[in-house]
Amino acid sequence: MALKVFDLQCESGHVFEGWFASHEDYDQQVAKGWLSCPVCDSKTITKKLSAPRLNLRHASAAEAAPAKVDVATIQAKLLQQLKQVIKNTDDVGDNFAQEARKMHEGESPERAIRGSATVEEYQSLREEGIAVLPIPEFLDEDKLN
Known part of the structure; x- marks a missing residue:
């Protein structure tokens, strides 16, 4: 097929x-x-x-069968990695964009942060050369323990 x-x-x-x-x-x-x-x-x-x-997908016996993907395992590993990111970052809340700029400009110490930003703020940060990556907000920090 x-x-x-x-x-x-x-x-x-x-x-x-x-x-x-x-x-x-x-x-x-x-x-x-x-x-x-x-x-x-x-x-x-x-x-x-x-x-x-x-x-x-070729049904030829001469070709190796494609590896099966275990979606549940991949999702579990991704969730585990996201939990680690959350545990190892400072939550700066709605001040994410401002704090990222302060760190980029040397006004604040470098550290891993997370918080909320609008799509426009994320785009603006990227245009300024500040590496940012949105992560899902559905993870509740209180439930990570």
Whole structure:
């Protein structure tokens, strides 16, 4: 079976791949709100112009079988890593953008921080050369212990 591989982009400009059975499958998943950006969880997704690609599964015995992906294990490992990030960072709340700038400019000591920022603030920080990465807000610090 051939899968269609599309380059997708969210409203914030994050680019990622999506694999679909057909163009109609993609359209249906977008219409039902099943697609979201893996970086910022935006549901506003569009297809980027790209060369068509197909992921072909060959049934030939001479070829090695593809490795099975255990999604639950991957999700558990990702969640564990996010918990570590949260435990090892200072929560600066809504002052994230300001504190990141202070550290970048040497006005505040360098340390790992986390907090809240708007999409515009994240974009502005990146344009200023400050490396930032949004992480999901669904993780409750009190439940990490």
